[in-house]
Amino acid sequence: MADFYVRTARTMQDVLAHRGSVKAMSAGHGERKDAKRIMALVVNTLSYRAALQHILKQVDLVKKEPKWFGSASPLNRTQGALPQPAPSMSDCVMLVMLHDLLFTSRGIQAAKAWPPRERMEKYKSQLHAELVRLQIRQGKKSVEELRSGAAERRVAARIPRWCRINTLQVTEQDALQQLQAAGFTRTESDTLEHVYAFCPSLHVAHVWAFHPRATSKLMSLPLYKTGGLILQDLASCFPAAVLAPPDRDYAQIHALDATSAPGNKTSHLSALMRGQGRLVALERAPQRFKTLTQMLDKAGALATQHGNVYPQNTDFLTLDPQDESYAAIRYMLLDPSCSGSGIVNRLDYLTSHDDEQDNLEQVVPDAESSSVAEQTRLTSLASLQQRMIRHAMTFPHLERFTYSTCSIHPEENEHVVMQVLASEEAQQGAWTLAPRAEVLPTWPERGQPEACGGDESVAQCLVRCTPGGTSECGASAVHRMASNGFFVCCFVRRTAPRPAKRARRH
Numbered sequence: 001m002a003d004f005y006v007r008t009a010r011t012m013q014d015v016l017a018h019r020g021s022v023k024a025m026s027a028g029h030g031e032r033k034d035a036k037r038i039m040a041l042v043v044n045t046l047s048y049r050a051a052l053q054h055i056l057k058q059v060d061l062v063k064k065e066p067k068w069f070g071s072a073s074p075l076n077r078t079q080g081a082l083p084q085p086a087p088s089m090s091d092c093v094m095l096v097m098l099h100d101l102l103f104t105s106r107g108i109q110a111a112k113a114w115p116p117r118e119r120m121e122k123y124k125s126q127l128h129a130e131l132v133r134l135q136i137r138q139g140k141k142s143v144e145e146l147r148s149g150a151a152e153r154r155v156a157a158r159i160p161r162w163c164r165i166n167t168l169q170v171t172e173q174d175a176l177q178q179l180q181a182a183g184f185t186r187t188e189s190d191t192l193e194h195v196y197a198f199c200p201s202l203h204v205a206h207v208w209a210f211h212p213r214a215t216s217k218l219m220s221l222p223l224y225k226t227g228g229l230i231l232q233d234l235a236s237c238f239p240a241a242v243l244a245p246p247d248r249d250y251a252q253i254h255a256l257d258a259t260s261a262p263g264n265k266t267s268h269l270s271a272l273m274r275g276q277g278r279l280v281a282l283e284r285a286p287q288r289f290k291t292l293t294q295m296l297d298k299a300g301a302l303a304t305q306h307g308n309v310y311p312q313n314t315d316f317l318t319l320d321p322q323d324e325s326y327a328a329i330r331y332m333l334l335d336p337s338c339s340g341s342g343i344v345n346r347l348d349y350l351t352s353h354d355d356e357q358d359n360l361e362q363v364v365p366d367a368e369s370s371s372v373a374e375q376t377r378l379t380s381l382a383s384l385q386q387r388m389i390r391h392a393m394t395f396p397h398l399e400r401f402t403y404s405t406c407s408i409h410p411e412e413n414e415h416v417v418m419q420v421l422a423s424e425e426a427q428q429g430a431w432t433l434a435p436r437a438e439v440l441p442t443w444p445e446r447g448q449p450e451a452c453g454g455d456e457s458v459a460q461c462l463v464r465c466t467p468g469g470t471s472e473c474g475a476s477a478v479h480r481m482a483s484n485g486f487f488v489c490c491f492v493r494r495t496a497p498r499p500a501k502r503a504r505r506h
């Protein structure tokens with residue numbers, strides 16, 4: 001059992017060092033049967049992290065027990081070089097043990113003689129006293145209220161369980177019949193009165209809002225298991241819907257998803273292209289590429305199935321836009337890595353088995369990150385995001401591309417757009433923003449004018465989603481419009497593009 005705490009601590013350390021999601025890191029450090037337990041303890045520890053760290057600081061175990069909890073602890077011997085400010089192994093072991101000591105009835109589940117357990121339990125009453133002191137000071141009715149994210153959970157409760165009918169696999173009519181046969185009822189009313197009620201989105205075709213508590217019921221349906229129903233947040237359906245209007249002939253269109261895994265936007269775009277033309281889906285991370293191909297396979301989106309998708313484990317920034325394999329690309333989805341700050345109730349997402357959980361690459365609660373570290377991270381993400389957009393702008397036959405993030409920060413959204421519009425690539429390629437009329441015109445929430453240098457006309461071209469919806473959504477229809485936080489815009493050329501040369505198939 002001591003080994004369990006060490007593996008859990010290592011998983012948490014990897015997550016805090018942004019090496020991967022909780023799910024992926026738990027699988028990496030535990031046997032299949034253990035991975036779930038590791039994941040649960042990491043998630044719970046992270047959600048109490050601010051309180052646990054405060055308590056450890058007050059009792060100062062590092063100073064009192066330097067042999068096991070100080071920097072020279074044997075627990076730290078096996079750790080490799082970690083990007084700062086990742087905590088040490090001994091810090092992580094303390095956190096996961098303290099979680100079990102203070103927040104579970106069973107306490108620490110390791111052999112009594114294991115020195116770290118013995119050393120920590122020696123201070124049990126002091127640690128408890130600090131917990132109670134913190135609870136009183138923060139005016140909480142119970143220690144459980146020290147869990148971070150209570151406000152987030154309230155916002156999450158407003159967001160429906162959005163699903164997209166995957167028209168590569170099933171018609172909307174068939175999906176409707178299967179859902180009705182399973183007891184679901186379609187409503188046009190403004191509220192989802194019961195757990196089996198659902199209604200269509202007001203803004204994107206084939207996307208339906210289900211009751212937030214319907215997820216497990218939906219996931220037990222053959223319609224879901226065979227890829228006919230995809231769990232996908234409403235806002236995440238915006239980019240493909242904006243990029244590929246349904247009235248086009250896609251047979252001759254070459255498209256690229258530059259940053260694809262886990263692939264929901266890719267399969268959505270493939271469906272909107274009716275499986276015609278050619279859609280190359282890039283993903284640079286090998287593990288995520290594996291997930292991408294599995295998801296595309298389940299959705300029937302691969303070119304070898306009903307779709308048109310050719311996945312490639314390639315870094316978008318290494319593509320040569322002049323290479324004739326890519327020169328014919330006319331449409332592009334660009335949904336690069338971002339802070340994920342718009343994703344609501346992230347810890348709940350981590351423990352659920354949901355199609356979207358892999359959407360999150362960096363899923364560390366921000367309880368302890370200093371504003372300086374956060375700002376540094378945003379600056380570096382924004383610089384990468386700009387680089388990706390400027391690279392996209394150099395593809396010679398590209399006509400339009402969407403840029404999207406699941407971030408609420410202007411640094412990754414409006415600011416990035418303003419910077420790239422002023423870039424050399426934008427000038428040379430005559431890139432501008434598609435007008436509101438082409439970018440979900442009826443969606444009420446637009447870009448923030450103050451983040452666009454006060455330019456209201458630019459802000460109108462941009463779409464934003466506030467996590468859980470805003471009052472602009474209309475109080476009565478909030479359940480039909482609320483989503484995670486999101487940002488999307490579409491770049492188009494000011495002048496007509498040159499006709500595409502015939503490209504070699506690859």
Ligand SMILES: C[S@@+](CC[C@H](N)C(=O)[O-])C[C@H]1O[C@@H](n2cnc3c(N)ncnc32)[C@H](O)[C@@H]1O
Nearest residue numbers: 259260261262263264265283284315316335337
């Ligand atoms: C936000 S996620 C994309 C989510 C995806 N569009 C979806 O809806 O399912 C960003 C993905 O882009 C990948 N990525 C980041 N930079 C990349 C690059 N230069 N080339 C290819 N993939 C990249 C990341 O590994 C990650 O899987």
